[in-house]
Amino acid sequence: MTAGTVPSAAYDDLPYTRGGAVDRADVGALVRSAVDGDAAAWKALVEGLSPLVWSVVRAHRLSDADGHEVYQTVWFRFAQHLGRIREPEKAGSWLASTARHESLKVLKSLRRLTVTSDPEVLDRISEDRTPEQSLLDSEEAAAESERIRRLWQEFEELGDRCRQLLRVLMASPPPSYQEVSAALGIAVGSIGPLRQRCLRRLRARLDARGAL
Amino acid sequence: MNDEVPLDDEEFDAGLLEEELRRAAVILDPLPAELRQIAVEAYALHDLDARIAELTFDSVVDAIPVRGAGDVPRMLTFRAGEVTVDVEVTAQGLMGQVLPPQPARIEVLSGPQSAAPLLADDMGRFTTDAPLSGPFALRLRTGGEVVVTEWLRA
Numbered sequence: 001m002t003a004g005t006v007p008s009a010a011y012d013d014l015p016y017t018r019g020g021a022v023d024r025a026d027v028g029a030l031v032r033s034a035v036d037g038d039a040a041a042w043k044a045l046v047e048g049l050s051p052l053v054w055s056v057v058r059a060h061r062l063s064d065a066d067g068h069e070v071y072q073t074v075w076f077r078f079a080q081h082l083g084r085i086r087e088p089e090k091a092g093s094w095l096a097s098t099a100r101h102e103s104l105k106v107l108k109s110l111r112r113l114t115v116t117s118d119p120e121v122l123d124r125i126s127e128d129r130t131p132e133q134s135l136l137d138s139e140e141a142a143a144e145s146e147r148i149r150r151l152w153q154e155f156e157e158l159g160d161r162c163r164q165l166l167r168v169l170m171a172s173p174p175p176s177y178q179e180v181s182a183a184l185g186i187a188v189g190s191i192g193p194l195r196q197r198c199l200r201r202l203r204a205r206l207d208a209r210g211a212l
Numbered sequence: 213m214n215d216e217v218p219l220d221d222e223e224f225d226a227g228l229l230e231e232e233l234r235r236a237a238v239i240l241d242p243l244p245a246e247l248r249q250i251a252v253e254a255y256a257l258h259d260l261d262a263r264i265a266e267l268t269f270d271s272v273v274d275a276i277p278v279r280g281a282g283d284v285p286r287m288l289t290f291r292a293g294e295v296t297v298d299v300e301v302t303a304q305g306l307m308g309q310v311l312p313p314q315p316a317r318i319e320v321l322s323g324p325q326s327a328a329p330l331l332a333d334d335m336g337r338f339t340t341d342a343p344l345s346g347p348f349a350l351r352l353r354t355g356g357e358v359v360v361t362e363w364l365r366a
Contacts, residue, residue, distance in 0.1 A: 043255075054247070106365070148232075174234070195226070
């Protein structure tokens with residue numbers, strides 16, 4: 001995948017790909033170190049893989065409250081199973097798959113219990129502004145901000161399948177296809193073509209709006 | 213899309229767009245900092261000595277939905293070797309039984325913090341009036357052994 005290396009002029013000063021990105025090749029070694037009591041290794045795993053877990057939760061459109069609980073459950077269970085994970089180098093897939101199953105379980109229990117409300121109702125983007133959002137509010141960034149918002153809006157209006165796939169793919173650091181497969185229950189081999197198609201569709205929507 | 217665009221160009225454009233989305237997600241739908249911190253602190257939950265009781269039955273997944281029944285208790289079964297823990301979660305709290313019947317000290321965990329233990333009687337039965345919310349696990353001490361149920365969302 002080349003996505004991580006594509007150059008771009010905008011937002012070069014935002015550390016969107018940094019923040020303790022774990023080289024996927026190191027995941028197995030970090031898991032083994034964490035098993036041996038190395039808290040720093042655990043922290044590096046969290047830094048590298050928690051955005052993936054978050055992306056999987058968000059891809060399933062859980063409410064904020066449910067999403068937060070699923071996220072915590074996944075990490076608690078990962079800590080609990082730490083010394084027993086059979087293939088430590090696949091910890092990312094383990095986390096993604098657990099997040100998927102717990103998310104689906106929430107959706108299932110919602111369908112069972114709620115008759116009035118639509119379980120697909122999405123908590124809208126929080127009104128609280130992140131530091132990054134505040135930065136975007138400055139005057140010179142207003143145009144960029146608008147562009148990003150329009151991109152996000154078009155993304156949100158894609159069909160479920162594309163929206164889910166892209167939400168997982170856009171985790172940073174970017175997930176491997178094995179992890180995406182575990183996150184969504186789709187075959188590794190179909191991810192590439194599906195990704196192309198979804199991005200093409202998104203591009204067409206943006207072009208139609210004259211955006212980006 | 214223009215059919216004459218070579219595949220490499222299309223992949224280049226796809227890569228650019230994916231990268232734009234990645235930046236948008238960091239700004240508009242970021243992982244909350246407190247959740248990252250909770251995951252860091254979860255390291256305290258790793259315990260190589262305890263046996264894990266795996267979830268073998270969950271009424272949310274395994275039972276036929278009851279239509280019209282408002283507040284159906286959630287039934288859970290965990291198993292570690294010969295030890296089984298049956299749990300019933302309601303809006304009022306939790307009750308359960310350790311099988312084969314035996315006394316046990318049980319903590320209801322909700323995170324890395326420790327919890328006040330409750331006791332199971334000689335029949336292995338236990339109950340708590342504190343309603344569960346969020347992730348939970350039960351840590352049982354029985355017959356010199358520690359068993360922890362798989363973390364689950366209440």
